[in-house]
Amino acid sequence: MSSENWLVKLRSQGYRLTDARRAVVETMAQSPRALTPADVHDLAKEQYPALGLVTVYRTLEKLEELHLVQRVHQEQGCNAYLAHADGHQHLLICESCKKAVYFEGDDLDDFFSDVGKKHNFTVKDHWLQLFGICEDCEKEK
Amino acid sequence: MSSENWLVKLRSQGYRLTDARRAVVETMAQSPRALTPADVHDLAKEQYPALGLVTVYRTLEKLEELHLVQRVHQEQGCNAYLAHADGHQHLLICESCKKAVYFEGDDLDDFFSDVGKKHNFTVKDHWLQLFGICEDCEKEK
DNA sequence: TCTATAATCGAAAACGATTTTCAACTAAAC
DNA sequence: GTTTAGTTGAAAATCGTTTTCGATTATAGA
Ligand SMILES: [Mn+2]
Ligand SMILES: [Mn+2]
Ligand SMILES: [Zn+2]
Ligand SMILES: [Zn+2]
Numbered sequence: 502m503s504s505e506n507w508l509v510k511l512r513s514q515g516y517r518l519t520d521a522r523r524a525v526v527e528t529m530a531q532s533p534r535a536l537t538p539a540d541v542h543d544l545a546k547e548q549y550p551a552l553g554l555v556t557v558y559r560t561l562e563k564l565e566e567l568h569l570v571q572r573v574h575q576e577q578g579c580n581a582y583l584a585h586a587d588g589h590q591h592l593l594i595c596e597s598c599k600k601a602v603y604f605e606g607d608d609l610d611d612f613f614s615d616v617g618k619k620h621n622f623t624v625k626d627h628w629l630q631l632f633g634i635c636e637d638c639e640k641e642k
Numbered sequence: 643m644s645s646e647n648w649l650v651k652l653r654s655q656g657y658r659l660t661d662a663r664r665a666v667v668e669t670m671a672q673s674p675r676a677l678t679p680a681d682v683h684d685l686a687k688e689q690y691p692a693l694g695l696v697t698v699y700r701t702l703e704k705l706e707e708l709h710l711v712q713r714v715h716q717e718q719g720c721n722a723y724l725a726h727a728d729g730h731q732h733l734l735i736c737e738s739c740k741k742a743v744y745f746e747g748d749d750l751d752d753f754f755s756d757v758g759k760k761h762n763f764t765v766k767d768h769w770l771q772l773f774g775i776c777e778d779c780e781k782e783k
Numbered sequence: 784t785c786t787a788t789a790a791t792c793g794a795a796a797a798c799g800a801t802t803t804t805c806a807a808c809t810a811a812a813c
Numbered sequence: 814g815t816t817t818a819g820t821t822g823a824a825a826a827t828c829g830t831t832t833t834c835g836a837t838t839a840t841a842g843a
Binding site for chain 4 (some may be wrong): 658660665679680696701721
């Protein structure tokens, strides 16, 4: 669990450590799936019942700035947050339980760059995300 | 310009052809970049000044149902619409002028499927988008 | 061409997610 | 301890989108 490191990083940026923040940080750091602000609020309130939804928004904003979480786009919505991977990685998401796993895709950069050339673009960045069914969810059928 | 075909398709689904709809359809059919509902409203009003924003929302909804347009996700927002490509294609978007170009990526399916296997996922779908700078915008510097 | 009718329209109200304001509270530096 | 700037949650404001509604109109059928 990396939530200790997250708190250290927040602290090192001059942010104070409060119970409200700790609850949000620990919720995000341990979640296997992307969470909306409302999700975070519901989950983190179990640890700190007085938590306000506003504080969830404010904390997620800081965590995103520090690259500790990233926004995840999905068919159902684009306002969910997930613990960030180290470096540049892509997501594989279970359409059933929403569990998210990171993978590398360095092998693709040449292909992307070729596509760019073909259309007279200089490719600077890309978004890649895979959707499927994880082993656990497959079994449940 | 495919806007005639779009109107035929709308008509064939039982929808009526109105000036308001024609303005939205023609705006979308000819745009080289993804447009937000507000963008569409601004542009289409030049052709039909009485156009209401509500009608833009309602028409985009129908066009999406008919797969004539698709929603495009970008850093700045996820509520922009673009003329749909034939079949399954991916987008290459200019970060400067927002011009969007489609490309195929059939070559990638094996890679995606392998990534899935490695993590015990059955991959069902994927989402890929490239960002860069187009030739025209490159020149302007 | 005329009529009947259900689809469509835009204005205004409602809605829901997010952001801002604000006065009370508190973590942390000294 | 005391001080103070950062943080809090409640409430109000904002903003994009959807719903409601009465007026208008495209279109099928006479
Ligand atoms: Mn990559
Ligand atoms: Mn593909
Ligand atoms: Zn799963
Ligand atoms: Zn999105």
